[in-house]
Structures are given as structure tokens and as C-alpha cells.
Amino acid sequence: MIASEDSAARTAAIDAFARRHRFRPLETLPWLAAVAWYFLLPGYLPLGSQILATILFVLSADLVLGYAGIVTLGHAAFFGTGAYVAGILAANGWGEPLSGLVAAMLVSALVGLLSGLIILRTTGLALLMQTLVVAATLYEAANKAGWLTGGDDGLQGMQVWPIFGLFRFDLFGRVAYVYCLAVLFLGWLAARAIVHSPFGRSLIGARENTARMHAIGAPVARRKLVIYTISAGLAGASGALIAQTTSFVGLTSLSLERSGNALIMLIIGGVGRLYGAFIGVPVFMIAQDRFSEIEPVYWYFWLGLLMVGVVVFARGGLLGLIERFRR
Amino acid sequence: MTGATAVAPALETCALSKSFGALAVASEIDFRLERGARHALIGPNGAGKTSFVNLVTGALRAGSGSIHLDGADITTLAQAARVKRGLARTFQINALFRRLCALENVTLAVAEREGVAHGLLRPAGRHRAIVEEAYALLETLGIANQALLPVGGLAYGRQRLVEIAVALGLRPKVLLLDEPAAGIPSGESGVIVDVIERLPAEIALLIIEHDMDLVFRLARTITVLVQGRVLVEGPPGAIAADPRVREVYLGQRAGR
Numbered sequence: 001m002i003a004s005e006d007s008a009a010r011t012a013a014i015d016a017f018a019r020r021h022r023f024r025p026l027e028t029l030p031w032l033a034a035v036a037w038y039f040l041l042p043g044y045l046p047l048g049s050q051i052l053a054t055i056l057f058v059l060s061a062d063l064v065l066g067y068a069g070i071v072t073l074g075h076a077a078f079f080g081t082g083a084y085v086a087g088i089l090a091a092n093g094w095g096e097p098l099s100g101l102v103a104a105m106l107v108s109a110l111v112g113l114l115s116g117l118i119i120l121r122t123t124g125l126a127l128l129m130q131t132l133v134v135a136a137t138l139y140e141a142a143n144k145a146g147w148l149t150g151g152d153d154g155l156q157g158m159q160v161w162p163i164f165g166l167f168r169f170d171l172f173g174r175v176a177y178v179y180c181l182a183v184l185f186l187g188w189l190a191a192r193a194i195v196h197s198p199f200g201r202s203l204i205g206a207r208e209n210t211a212r213m214h215a216i217g218a219p220v221a222r223r224k225l226v227i228y229t230i231s232a233g234l235a236g237a238s239g240a241l242i243a244q245t246t247s248f249v250g251l252t253s254l255s256l257e258r259s260g261n262a263l264i265m266l267i268i269g270g271v272g273r274l275y276g277a278f279i280g281v282p283v284f285m286i287a288q289d290r291f292s293e294i295e296p297v298y299w300y301f302w303l304g305l306l307m308v309g310v311v312v313f314a315r316g317g318l319l320g321l322i323e324r325f326r327r
Numbered sequence: 328m329t330g331a332t333a334v335a336p337a338l339e340t341c342a343l344s345k346s347f348g349a350l351a352v353a354s355e356i357d358f359r360l361e362r363g364a365r366h367a368l369i370g371p372n373g374a375g376k377t378s379f380v381n382l383v384t385g386a387l388r389a390g391s392g393s394i395h396l397d398g399a400d401i402t403t404l405a406q407a408a409r410v411k412r413g414l415a416r417t418f419q420i421n422a423l424f425r426r427l428c429a430l431e432n433v434t435l436a437v438a439e440r441e442g443v444a445h446g447l448l449r450p451a452g453r454h455r456a457i458v459e460e461a462y463a464l465l466e467t468l469g470i471a472n473q474a475l476l477p478v479g480g481l482a483y484g485r486q487r488l489v490e491i492a493v494a495l496g497l498r499p500k501v502l503l504l505d506e507p508a509a510g511i512p513s514g515e516s517g518v519i520v521d522v523i524e525r526l527p528a529e530i531a532l533l534i535i536e537h538d539m540d541l542v543f544r545l546a547r548t549i550t551v552l553v554q555g556r557v558l559v560e561g562p563p564g565a566i567a568a569d570p571r572v573r574e575v576y577l578g579q580r581a582g583r
Contacts, residue, residue: 006466013474014462017430018452196450198438201427205435208424215384215422216436216497217410218444 021196030278034181038174045173046245051285052180053241054265056187058277060234061262066272067195068227069207071124073259074131075235077115077138078108080254082236087155087249088148095161101183101240108236109229111138116228120221132256139254154250158243169245176245183241187234194230195274203227207272268310270317279318335398337362337531338383338414338501343392345382352378354555355392360501364531367546369539371575375555376535377419380503384416385409397500410439413500417490419509419535425479429470429489432478433461436496464492468522484511487519501531508538520544543567551575 037048057079064070082104089100119130142149150156162168167175194200206213206220213220243249252258261284269280287306291299314321338360345353352375360366368376381387383394385406393402401409424432437457438444452458465471468488473481478489487507494502507523508516520541526532536542542549543563550560553575559566566572 009471010459010462010466013430013471014455014458016475017428017434017458018450018455021450021452193450194447196452197448198444198446198451198454200447201431201451202435202438202444204427205424208426209422211386212418212422212424212493213435214386214406215410215416215418216439216493217407218435218439219407223445 027275030275031185038177038181042172042174045177047285047289049173049176049180049245050242051282052177052184053238053245054262054285055277055281056184056241057235057238058262058265058269058281059187059191059274060231060238062266062271062274062277063191063194063231063234064228065263065266066276067200067207068203068224070120070224070228071128072131073128073256073263074133074135075231075262076254076256076258077131077135078112078232078235079239079258079262080135080138080142080249081111081232082108082239083243083249083253084142084149084155084239085236086240087158087243090158090160090244090247091155093159095159097160097163097179097244100160100244101237104236104240104243105233106236108239109233112232112235113225113229116225116232120224120228131259135254135256135259139251142251142254149249152251154248155243156248158247158249160244160247173245180241180245183237187237190230191234192274194227199223199226204272264307266317268307268317270319273317273319276317276319283318334362335395336360337364337397338533339395340383341393341395343379343382343389343394345378345387345390351555353382353390356552356555356557358550358557360531360533361548362531363528364533364548365546366532366548366550367534367536367542368550368552369536369542370552370558373554374552376552377505378555379552380416380505380533380535383503384414410497413498414503415494415497415499415501416503417494417505417507419505421483421486421490423478423486423489423493426477428475429465429478429481429492430458430461430474432489433464433492433496434458436493437461440497461492461496464495465489467525468492469518484515484518487511488522491519491522495526499530501533502526504532504534504536506536507534508536508541513538513540516541 034052041048061075064072085104085107086100089103094100115134119127119134122130143151160169163175163179169175202213202218202223206223210220239253265280265284266276268283269276269278287303288299291302295302310317336359340356340358343353343356356379368379370376378387382389385404389402393400395401396409396412396414401412424435434457437460438454441457443454443457462471462474465474468491470485470488473485478486491507508519511519516538523545534542534545546563548560549563549566551558551566551572558575559569559572
């Protein structure tokens, strides 16, 4: 009798544990909202595309910062690399967008792998400084190599071909919006699989207690390098999306401001929760769009106020706030 | 190589030394942990007990001397490689994944041992056999009823049990318990003693402990470490009677 009660409890607990990784209906919400945006706000599709592409960037930052605990202020290095790879290809006679996207991802991932080999040996502030250095180095390299990148003026003359040779990027941004949505969806599928996999759980373990992770025999350094490389590739895809849909790449794509804004958006949404990017990015970018219209000079003040409000009243971001109310 | 000497001890150190500048935390330590041993390492504060554990597990690099696990030289192996060969430890101060539940804490260890922890595709919860094994360990230690709660919120004594469960998830041949009863009110340390007594006999245990009741209940051999050196080694009765031990260790308390 007691034995069967125990085995019932065991099955129930193990099932409940497995259910934590199962797909929840609430997870369809961002995609329903994105589809609704397409039909309800046709005048705002360019802003919508920017938001979707930026979500992918911030999602990639969440993988390293929120899950693996790698503190970075230089994630724009990979975003910018992806943007320039896609942009330079399209400005030099190869405007096929999908191969450009893949090339951007591969080169960004390679930059992530090589820089990660060097900088991931450190942690904390030393690591933070080195991520800054990597991004600043690429920024200056892009600035100096004006013959290739257009330098300070930005990259001009991109010719992006239709997707599959069929869907031309139109003036209203419909194709661009669907393109960004599709790529974000694939990126999200990958990120979601990763954070629920044993690999992803072991990254959380390393974030929670690195010493113990070593003591149970985990190759922590190698795992961090793998996620850093994957994240760099996703960030590169985001940069490529913005380059291809706006037909322009500027030095700001490698700037500290872009790295910093990604962190702010992630903190507003909630760090290490996978969906922080899906909340933080729209809130930040829609607020930016509205405030800059109402208050063309001082709009940054209101964004600052929003940030202070989140930090003081909503530790864990807006998602953290929602979690607290649901309890 | 004849007779009993042909069987290598579970763990052995030869002239193991380590210094930080002028401070020698380990000097010329010769130590043998037999198979299936119940061995305690005691000594006053600062004797170098935890440093010894860190040297053996590879968290610290040996200055000189050698370390053998199951007869094989592991002196230069990385920490993870030593774990793969069956060497596990617990920590004096809980080193747990605080925001994860007890079941996941142990699951992480089992997944590392089974080599599935680098997997990227299948969700962690669907590695059913791994989760079942982790749950069974929690049952053995009597903490399965709180398996799904974040360990950071459990009572300290329960966290100490999760600490042991994580190490057991590695199925160690040699287990180093660094002050398993540290931080637990003395009335509750009986639970820890029971758990340690029921551990599989084939695991060689090295227990580092301050709690003398616990040491004398569990250990069949005791090594006394003082200032990074082995002072004396022997069965509990001999150690308790040894005047040098009384002087440097037990005597300190008696003298006050």
C-alpha cells in the first residue's frame, strides 16, 4: 500500500518535472500579436520589422547573459558583423537575401568563436572590459576600412534581390515584415530548444554555481564557448535582417549604444526568461517611437524614467512583475 | 606485486605538497584511502584539510608529489577528468544550484555522468531514465517530498542532504565529504550520520569533520592533520588515546 503510494508520488513528480519543458499555450501570444500587427497596423510595418529583428538580437544576448551568466557590453560586435557581411555582399553584386543571411550568421559565429576563445577565460569586470574591447576594435576597423564599409558615411548602394526570386521588398515593408517574422521564429525555435535541453540546463548550472559545475565534471569553459558562438550567430542574423530590410548599414550597428540598448531592453523585459526580449524590445522601441514624436528633444528622459521605474519597482523586469502577480 | 599489495588503494597521495608563498598548506602528505574505507581526516582550524580536498579533486594544482586514483596517476588531470574516473566531493559550505529544484540539482550531476549534458535537442525532462535515477537518490536520502522546490528555500539540513545527493549522482568510487554536518544544529546531525552509514559499502569515504561524535561514530581509521602535515594515523581508539593528538587538538578544548 505504502509502496504504491510512493510510486504514484514518484511518477507524479517526474511527470511534473518533464512538463516544465513542454510547450505552453501562452507561448503562442507573441506570434499572435505579431500576426495581428501585420493586419491591424499596416502603416507601422517598417517599425514592426525593426522590432522583430531587434527581438532576435536581444534574445541572443539573453542566451549568453541570462542563461550562461556571461556579462557582456559588446554584443553589438556580432550584430554589426552580420549587418556588414550582408550589406557588403548586397552592395557588391550578391543581393540574394537568404544566402546573405546565412553568410552573415557564419561570419558572426566565427567572430564569436575566436573572440570567445580569448575573452571567456576571464569573468566579471575583466570580461566586461574585454567584450567592450572586441566591439570597439571592430567599430574602429569598420571606420578605417572606408573603401569596404563606407566608413563614417555608412554603406551605400545595397541591392537586395527578391526572396526566393519571387517576393520583392516593397515600399510598405510587407515582405520585410514577414521575412523578419519568419527568421525570428526560427531563431526562437532554436533558442527555446537550447534553453530546455540538458546543455541549456547545464549553462544555468554554471551560472548558479560554477565551482559545483566543475565538481560534477562539466567542461564549463567549452560549454560557454559553444553558447557564445551560437549567440553570436543569432546576433549576426539580426544584423543581417536590419541591413537587408533597410538597405543601409552604419557604424552605429557596432556601437556601444547598441550593445547598451540591448541590455536595457532585456532588463526591462526580464533577464534569463527567454521571453524578456519579446516584451522589453516592443516596450522600449514603441516608447522610443512615441516619445520622440511628442518630445523631439528630450525623449531620452522619458526612456530613462521608464528604466528607473522598472529597476525600482519591477526587479526581474516586466516578466518578473507578471510572475509576482500570478502567484 | 604479490598478495594483498597487488590491489591498489582507492586513493593515494605520495609526498603531496602545496605552498602559497611562505604558507605551506600541504607538506609531504603520504596518505592512503583503502577500498570501501570509512576514513576521517581531522585537525584544528587551518590544518589544511579543505586544501587537501582541493588538491585531490584538482581545484588546486599540486606543487609537488603525486596523486593516484585506483592506481592511476591523476596528478596532472583536470578536475572534470578526475570526476569521470570516479572521484566526487561535497562542499563545506553548500555549493548548490539555488534557484533550481532539488530534483534538477541531482539530474544535472547524473546527466554529466551519463554524458548527455551536451545534448542540444531533446528537452532535459524527457531523459526519463536520468530523472528517475535522480529522484530515486532523493528518495534514498528521504527528501523526495521536496524534490520540486528550489533548493535555496529548503531548510539548511535538507540542503546538506541535497549536497550529498548531487555527489552520489556521479556514482563515485571515492567520495570526499567536506564537513557534511557543518552548520547543522547538533541535535539534527543524526540524520546526516544515518545517511552516511547507509552509503554503499564499496564507496571509499573520506570524511573531513569537526564534529567528534560524528567522526567516532563513522570512522574506522582517523588521520590527524596539523599545519599541512600528517601528525598521526590510526584506529579511533588509538587516536583518542594519543597524547600528541590530545595536545594539539582535543587538548585545546580541554585546556580552556
